[in-house]
Amino acid sequence: MVMDKELSFEQGPIRPPNEARSLLLRVTRNCPWNQCMFCPVYKGRKFSLRTVEEIKQDIRTARDIAEDIKALSWKLEASGSTDDQVVSHIFGSSAYSDSYHSIAAWLYYGTGACFLQDADNLIMKTNDLVEVLEFLREKFPNITRVTTYSRQHIEAGRKVIEAGMELSEYVMPGLGGQEMWREHAVETARVLNQINPHFIRLRSLRVPSRVPLYEKLKDGTFTMQTDDMMAEEIRIFIENLDGITSTVTSDHIMNLLEEVDGKMPEDKEKMLEVVKAYQDLPESERFIYRVGRRGGAYRSTDDLKRDPVTYEKIKNHCMSNFQGNRRYHYHNNY
Secondary structure, three states: OOOOOOOOOOOOOOOOHHHOOOEEEEOEEOOOOOOOOOOOOOOOOOOEEOOHHHHHHHHHHHHHHHHHHHHHHHHOOOOOOOOHHHHHHHHOOOOOOHHHHHHHHHHHHOOOEEEEEOOOHHHOOHHHHHHHHHHHHHHOOOOOEEEEOOOOOHHHHHHHHHOOOOOEEEEOOOOOHHHHHHHHHHHHHHHHHHHOOOEEEEOOOOOOOOOOHHHHHHHOOOOOOEHHHHHHHHHHHHHHOOOOOOEEEOOOOOOOOOOOOEEOOOOHHHHHHHHHHHHOOOHHHHHHHHHHHHOOOOOOOOHHHHOHHHHHHHHHHHHHHHHHHOOOEHHHHO
């Protein structure tokens, strides 16, 4: 079998963190809304629908690459599996395209998951999307889960659940700024209470200079929440979740309190206790925790006591600057 190491298929610029080990296929290009001021991803790019045949061709190419990798595996005496040896061979050679890297990683992790890019694929005509999904199943019968982004609201969220699909709703603490933080927390909870999604995923706001919201930050029309304010906003948000069975998860490094995680309603108090544990710390220790969290040393406020050596290192590094940083802002942590 002669491999075409330059075979490639189109992939978009973004996927959720939990889809890092999924097969990535681009179904639409960019975002049909593209007006979110916190998002830098699709700005300056025009939305377009891909044709069903374009998408099918990418699926064929992905299948061909997967077959090539399987043949390589047999050649390397790995019995058709994508093991460390096969992956090292592909990633260690500049001859293989990025698409080979992508498929090799997907096969290596064996998740059976596929994520459809870009921002809102449910904007496609239903028959077209169904045709794509049926073709994907035909070419990759071992895929067990297909996920996509979409811009949901209450009615659409309910329809997704009624159709038997799993729904994750993304929440961005801090998006209301200091001006509207309480309304943001309460109203977001109100909407989620009416949807009862399977998952509520927290993605705390950050404002890099490349996003439109940065200009409002500069001209003073938007004021970032501090870390302490953000913790209070999350507390109010969790308190206002009611009558749902969703799983709340804080599965991103941007989030200050990773342990705000659990299933409603039984874990509600546990999640509130995580916030309270942070709020009850002395100001100096909250500062040390934030520095350690941003540096990857801490995953919980309990880590402050578990690892005294790390604690002292961080304390010695930052306490000399503590008094000058009492208004340490969330967006300065990155």
